[in-house]
Amino acid sequence: MANADVVVLAEPGGIRAVRHRLREARLPWIPILILVALVVLGLGADVIAPYNPTKTDITIGGQNIIPPFQDWSHPLGTDKLGKDYLSRMIHGARTTLRVTAPAMAVAIIMGTLIGLVSGYAGRWVDSLLMRITDAVLGFPSLLVALLIVTLLGTGIWTVVMAVTATTWARFARMIRGEVLVNRERDFVILARITGVPPVLIIWRHIFPQTVNTLMVLTSLSIGQVILLEASLSFLGMGLKPGEPAWGIMVAEGRAHLIGGWWLALFPGIVITIVVMAFNFFGDWLRDYLDPKLRRAR
Amino acid sequence: MWAYILRRLCEGIITLIVLSFVVFGSVFLTGDVTTFLIPVSEDHDQKVYEAQKKAMGLDRPFIIQYGDFLGHALRLDFGNSFVIRQPVKDLLMERLSATVHLALAGLLLSVAFGVPLGILSAVKRDSAFDKITKAFAIFGMAAPQFWIAIMLILLFGAQLKLLPTFGRGEMEGWLPTLAQVPDMLYHLILPAFVLATSVTAAIMRLARSAMLEVLDTDYVKFAQVKGVHDRVVVWKHAARNALIPVLTFGGITMAGLLNGSVVVEVVFAWPGVGLLLFQAVTSRDYPMAEGAILLSGAAYIFTAILVDILYGYADPRIRVN
Numbered sequence: 001m002a003n004a005d006v007v008v009l010a011e012p013g014g015i016r017a018v019r020h021r022l023r024e025a026r027l028p029w030i031p032i033l034i035l036v037a038l039v040v041l042g043l044g045a046d047v048i049a050p051y052n053p054t055k056t057d058i059t060i061g062g063q064n065i066i067p068p069f070q071d072w073s074h075p076l077g078t079d080k081l082g083k084d085y086l087s088r089m090i091h092g093a094r095t096t097l098r099v100t101a102p103a104m105a106v107a108i109i110m111g112t113l114i115g116l117v118s119g120y121a122g123r124w125v126d127s128l129l130m131r132i133t134d135a136v137l138g139f140p141s142l143l144v145a146l147l148i149v150t151l152l153g154t155g156i157w158t159v160v161m162a163v164t165a166t167t168w169a170r171f172a173r174m175i176r177g178e179v180l181v182n183r184e185r186d187f188v189i190l191a192r193i194t195g196v197p198p199v200l201i202i203w204r205h206i207f208p209q210t211v212n213t214l215m216v217l218t219s220l221s222i223g224q225v226i227l228l229e230a231s232l233s234f235l236g237m238g239l240k241p242g243e244p245a246w247g248i249m250v251a252e253g254r255a256h257l258i259g260g261w262w263l264a265l266f267p268g269i270v271i272t273i274v275v276m277a278f279n280f281f282g283d284w285l286r287d288y289l290d291p292k293l294r295r296a297r
Numbered sequence: 298m299w300a301y302i303l304r305r306l307c308e309g310i311i312t313l314i315v316l317s318f319v320v321f322g323s324v325f326l327t328g329d330v331t332t333f334l335i336p337v338s339e340d341h342d343q344k345v346y347e348a349q350k351k352a353m354g355l356d357r358p359f360i361i362q363y364g365d366f367l368g369h370a371l372r373l374d375f376g377n378s379f380v381i382r383q384p385v386k387d388l389l390m391e392r393l394s395a396t397v398h399l400a401l402a403g404l405l406l407s408v409a410f411g412v413p414l415g416i417l418s419a420v421k422r423d424s425a426f427d428k429i430t431k432a433f434a435i436f437g438m439a440a441p442q443f444w445i446a447i448m449l450i451l452l453f454g455a456q457l458k459l460l461p462t463f464g465r466g467e468m469e470g471w472l473p474t475l476a477q478v479p480d481m482l483y484h485l486i487l488p489a490f491v492l493a494t495s496v497t498a499a500i501m502r503l504a505r506s507a508m509l510e511v512l513d514t515d516y517v518k519f520a521q522v523k524g525v526h527d528r529v530v531v532w533k534h535a536a537r538n539a540l541i542p543v544l545t546f547g548g549i550t551m552a553g554l555l556n557g558s559v560v561v562e563v564v565f566a567w568p569g570v571g572l573l574l575f576q577a578v579t580s581r582d583y584p585m586a587e588g589a590i591l592l593s594g595a596a597y598i599f600t601a602i603l604v605d606i607l608y609g610y611a612d613p614r615i616r617v618n
Contacts, residue, residue, distance in 0.1 A: 135312050140597060142559055143574075143590055150578045150586045151323050227441055231560055234443045235575060250444050254564075257451050264451070268444030275439035 028284045034277035041090050042097040049087035053244040057082035068262045079263055080256055089266060091244035096274070099156060099229045099238070100222060103163035108218060110164070111171025112210070116202050118172065119179025130176065133169045141166035141228055149237045159238040163225055174217050178210040212289045220282035223275040230271050246271050298609060305605050309598045314367070316594050320587050321366050325359060375588035380580050385588040389570060393592075394471045396569030399561070400554050402485050403492035411497040412543065415504025416536055419512060430501060437498030442557050446491040446564040453487065460487050463566040488565040492557050500543060507539040541612050544604065 041048060057078070068077035068085070076085040118129040136144070145162035152158045182188060183206060191201050232238050233247025241248060246267040253264025350356050357365075369375065375385035418427040454462035466480040473481045511517060512535055520530045562571035570589055577585035 135315050139316070139594065143593055143597075146559070146574060146578050147320060147323065147586070147590055150581060150583070153581070223439065227439075230441050231443060234441070235560070235563060236579065247441075247443075250441075250447060254447050254450075257447070257455050261451060264444070264447045268441060268448065271444065272436065272440040275441075276435060279435070279439060 025288060026284075028280050031277040031280040031284075034273060035281060038093050038274055038277075039097070042093040045091045045094040049084075049090040051084035051087040053083060053088040053091040054242060055083065065260060068266075076266060077262055079252065080260065085262070085266065088244040088249060089246075089270060092246040092249060092267060092270070095156075095233075095239065095243070095245040096226060096229065099159050099163065100225050103160045103167065103225060103229075104218065104222060106160075106164045107167035107221075108171055108214065111168040112175050112207075112214065114168070114172040115175025116179055116207065116210075119176040120183060120198065120202050120206065126176075129172070133172045133176075136166065136169040137173065142231060145228065145232055145237070149232070154237050154240075156239055159229060159232050162232065162237075163228055166228070167221060167225060170221060171214070171217060174213055175210050178213050179206055182206050182209045216282060216286045216289060219278060219285050223278040223282070226271065226275055226278070301609055302606055305602045309602045312598055313591075313595055316598075317367055317370055317591060318363065320590055321363050322359075324583055324587065325362070370591060373588070373592075375591075376584045378577070378585045379582045380577075380585070381582075385584050388573060388585070389588055389592055392568055392570050392573050395465055395468075395567060396558060396562070396571060397471075398465075398481075398485070399488055399492060399567060399569060400558060402489035403496065403554055403557075406489055406493040407496040407500055410493070411500030412504050412540065414497075415501040415543075416508050416531065416539065418501070419505045419508035419539075420531055422509065430505075434498040434502050437494045440494070442491055442495065443560045443564055445494055446487070446561060449487055449491065450564070462487060465567060488561050488567055491564075492554060492561045495557065496554060504539060504543050507542045508535060511535045511539045541608070544608050544611055 045053075051074075065080055065082070066074050066077045068075065070077070074084050074086070076089065078084055079088070114129055114133070118126045118133075144166045145159075148162040148165060149158055152161070179202075188201060188205050191205050196204075229238070230245075230247035230250075233245045234251045236248075236251065239245050239248060241252065249267040250264050253260065253262075253267070256263050347356075355362070373386045373389070377383060378385050378388060381388065414430050418424075418430045421427055450462045453460040461484050464484065466477075466484040468477055468481045468484070517530060517535050520534050521527075525534070558569065559571035559575055561567065562569045563575050566572070570593060574586060574589035574593070576582070577589055
């Protein structure tokens with residue numbers, strides 16, 4: 001029983017413990033709030049947005065355009081066709097999620113599998129897979145994306161594919177490195193000696209060791225992915241013009257710079273803030289999970 | 298050293314061949330080019346289709362077609378553009394100078410600002426100057442380039458009417474005449490600045506962290522203790538070694554320049570390869586897109602090799618490995 005007391009002393013239970021650990025972690029609250037807002041607005045866009053983002057209203061104000069912060073039924077104003085801009089911004093969050101989430105998911109799964117196989121198999125499998133990975137890494141991602149768009153035409157799934165095709169390689173490289181470190185550790189060697197099949201060794205013993213790296217790399221990559229998606233949308237390679245995507249909105253605002261300065265300004269600010277939030281969060285996660293990875297600051 | 302250069306060159310050529318294979322292979326798999334080349338009125342005619350296919354050599358096996366493509370690609374011959382009906386090679390060569398000018402200007406700007414600012418913010422660590430440059434770096438890496446470009450156009454073009462916001466003026470080809478120089482620089486300011494933002498931010502952060510590490514070494518501390526003037530210690534003793542990692546990442550940041558150049562050229566209507574590639578992609582002009590992608594790819598790969606070779610000179614330890 002004495003042991004139990006010691007445990008209690010070392011780790012006070014209940015809410016206090018949780019609060020203590022949270023304070024120790026120095027959570028980046030502002031980035032987290034921004035990311036939560038992004039997800040909530042994206043998922044609940046239909047309920048939260050006051051208007052339909054693609055519905056035009058030519059009766060507004062007689063001149064079809066309302067500047068922001070003047071008419072509180074349209075807080076962020078409207079665009080040239082009388083579409084409510086706040087609603088378009090909120091639905092833009094959904095578009096960002098719709099492209100980023102599947103692209104990241106596929107890239108993570110594909111990159112992790114290739115990294116695990118490459119690192120564990122070694123020899124020619126490793127050299128072959130890593131040559132391909134290097135070729136993808138060593139090439140500007142926008143060019144790869146444009147090649148895919150040339151072949152498949154524009155559309156949201158083309159953008160997802162393009163983003164995936166340029167993102168998986170980073171995961172493969174990092175995970176392979178982790179596998180190389182972990183495959184020579186005692187518990188893995190013991191598992192091998194006792195005759196555990198390679199698939200199980202990789203899944204049960206090596207993969208769990210790579211999860212930290214995976215999480216850090218994911219949060220650091222999302223910012224890049226959002227920027228690539230926005231660039232492709234801006235270039236008109238994603239959704240159709242008129243649809244609510246932040247990149248498209250900047251492109252449309254470009255045509256109305258005089259007399260509609262906010263049309264290009266607002267979506268750009270939001271993209272910047274979201275990317276910053278992910279970058280800050282990723283930096284924090286890296287420091288929190290693995291102090292060894294900390295860079296000189 | 299020569300063995301090292303040779304090895305890097307071979308690797309570069311192999312990457313380029315893989316790239317050409319992927320580009321050609323994916324076009325081969327997804328699109329039947331023949332249908333693009335037949336007049337619409339004869340679209341349904343099977344005989345015309347077969348004849349066109351045979352005339353273009355598109356009925357041959359994949360590998361032979363690829364070999365043919367590669368042979369022509371080595372001479373930069375990608376056939377005629379579907380849209381403009383001129384040889385892709387001529388169109389590319391016409392535009393190359395504009396892209397190279399822009400990339401050089403962008404690189405120059407980002408090194409000229411990134412390196413000294415990074416070094417200074419390491420020396421004046423945690424000062425107000427350090428915090429301001431850090432904020433700029435965070436912003437530069439998160440803000441989309443196309444948006445920065447449009448905001449600058451809004452400010453300097455539409456509102457202040459200070460700077461030209463599209464094209465490269467009366468400039469054509471590689472070298473400006475003396476009279477063209479002011480106009481050329483005038484048109485370069487905005488696009489080069491936008492192209493440089495993210496690269497400047499990256500170089501700045503890199504130079505700063507490398508400099509912090511070097512400032513912590515014994516030889517720098519010894520120089521300081523010995524009474525060498527601060528300026529000499531920073532710029533001569535420390536900066537030289539801090540710049541080695543900056544140089545390595547130079548190759549990687551070049552990717553940023555190439556990525557950015559498509560977007561920047563589109564926004565500023567800069568008549569370069571990036572704009573041509575964009576137009577080719579939107580009109581699904583296969584030969585044009587193949588040519589532009591392979592040319593950009595080759596430029597990227599050989600820049601990276603050049604950087605590696607320079608790095609080999611700067612840091613002899615690299616050559617051994």
